[in-house]
Each structure stands twice: as C-alpha cells, then as structure tokens.
Amino acid sequence: xxxxANATGTRTIEVNEEQLQTIRRYSLFERLASSTGTxxxxxxxxxxxxxxxxxxxxxxxxxxxxxxALVLYDENMKSLGLKNLISLYNEWLAQQSTETEETNNEENx
Numbered sequence: 001x002x003x004x005a006n007a008t009g010t011r012t013i014e015v016n017e018e019q020l021q022t023i024r025r026y027s028l029f030e031r032l033a034s035s036t037g038t039x040x041x042x043x044x045x046x047x048x049x050x051x052x053x054x055x056x057x058x059x060x061x062x063x064x065x066x067x068x069a070l071v072l073y074d075e076n077m078k079s080l081g082l083k084n085l086i087s088l089y090n091e092w093l094a095q096q097s098t099e100t101e102e103t104n105n106e107e108n109x
Contacts, residue, residue, distance in 0.1 A: 016067075051065055
C-alpha cells in the first residue's frame with residue numbers, strides 16, 4: 001500500500017499491514033489530532049516522539065515499532081502524509097471489522 005506524501009502525488013511512502021497493525025496495537029492515533037481536529041507538523045512530531053519513547057522503553061523486541069519508524073521518519077513524510085496515513089489506517093480498520101463480522105457470521109451458520 002502506498003500513501004501520497006505531497007499534494008501532487010509525485011512522492012509516495014510505502015506502508016505495509018504490519019505497520020498498520022502496530023499503529024492499532026499501540027493505539028498511536030488516539031488523541032493525536034489537535035483540539036480542532038487538524039493534523040499538522042506538530043501532530044507528526046508528537047507521533048514520532050511517542051514511537052521513539054516506546055522503542056526506548058521496550059524490553060522485548062521492538063522490530064514492529066522500528067519498522068513503523070521508517071515510515072514516520074521518511075524524508076517525504078509531512079503533515080499531508082500523516083493525514084493520508086490516518087485515512088489509510090481508518091480504511092484498513094473498517095476492512096478488518098468487515099472481515100471479522102463475515103467470519104463470525106459464517107461460523108454461526
């Protein structure tokens with residue numbers, strides 16, 4: 001999966017399912033946007049600091065967080081890229097919910 005990192009779409013950042021799972025596992029997008037609901041450079045910096053802190057405090061393997069950090073620290077990642085990452089994550093999360101519901105319905109039949 002790719003997200004656009006700029007408005008013209010000439011720069012993209014590759015995102016994989018493991019990275020989306022890491023975002024969900026650590027609830028990294030909760031309370032990320034400002035009080036007005038905007039995602040800006042400050043939001044990106046806050047997320048980067050959170051991931052850095054989690055990596056530093058991990059006693060076990062932090063490979064998943066390090067892989068996510070590659071996306072967050074990509075030279076093309078700016079606030080638009082983060083906004084698009086959040087959109088991709090929300091779409092992925094909705095798809096996961098739909099698949100879970102379908103599986104549960106099949107098991108109940």
